[in-house]
Amino acid sequence: MTDTWDPQQYGKFAAERSQPFWDLVRLVEDRRLRRAVDLGCGTGELTAAAAERLAVGVMVGIDSSPAMLAAAADHASTDVRFELGDIAAWSGDGDHDLVLANASLxxxxxxxxVLTRWWAALAPGGQLAVQVPANAEHPSHRIAAEVAAEEPFRAAMGGTPPPDPVARNVLDPAQYAIVLDRLGAARQHVRLQVYGHTLASSAAVVEWVRGTSLTRFADVLPDELWEPFIDEYRRRLLATIGDAAPYFYPFKRILFAGVKPA
Ligand SMILES: C[S@@+](CC[C@H](N)C(=O)[O-])C[C@H]1O[C@@H](n2cnc3c(N)ncnc32)[C@H](O)[C@@H]1O
Known part of the structure; x- marks a missing residue:
């Protein structure tokens, strides 16, 4: 599969995207963190900043995108390093004080x-902190799936466009609470939060999703159909949410954290 993550496109909404990251970091209990991992670390800027804020001894950022890791290399230091890896398969030897995953699960x-494997990587007293988007029913996500299901895009994607990962994979908040309880969390915190982003215009939503959820179509569409896909998506999206400036983009996210018994 080609690497369709583009650090520059992703970075266009860095301020809006960093809010949930820091909310997640605030869920981490204040204690000594010798060893931590940031799964799906992306461009690594936030990984390094969190390592500093939390005074982590050794922080490893893991990502499957060579383009994101190339950008992350700028944030490596003696205490922070980055590695290529698949977070779906990742686990550890029960020696991590923190497993962090923002907008990657x-x-x-x-x-x-996956969470069972991540939990196994925690040392006694170790902490798991995860944030996932939960916005699948917003028109920005729904319309992308609709356009992908129509021609000529559908046939160009072999008749089966990739499904929305958020709709397919993300659980209900209460289910994450149940998972943490079954894993034996001594304490847990699970919440759904609506982040309200005031974007310059409704067209800016296209730029936002193009850097994240639409990358799944860029992976499989022929190059010559990528911009026509975006154009049709934009036309349909603006017809639904209106062509407004500014545009208020409500974005639901689930944040959860759990502590392994000491
Ligand atoms: C939306 S970005 C979030 C990046 C970073 N955590 C942040 O908060 O800015 C999602 C990242 O997850 C990575 N990713 C997606 N699936 C992955 C997998 N199976 N293994 C490793 N990384 C993955 C992508 O390459 C991308 O860098």
């Missing part, structure tokens, strides 16, 4: 299995 299926 939604890309992989079987959250119960």
């Amino acid at each position: 939604q890309w992989v299926p079987d959250h119960v299995g």
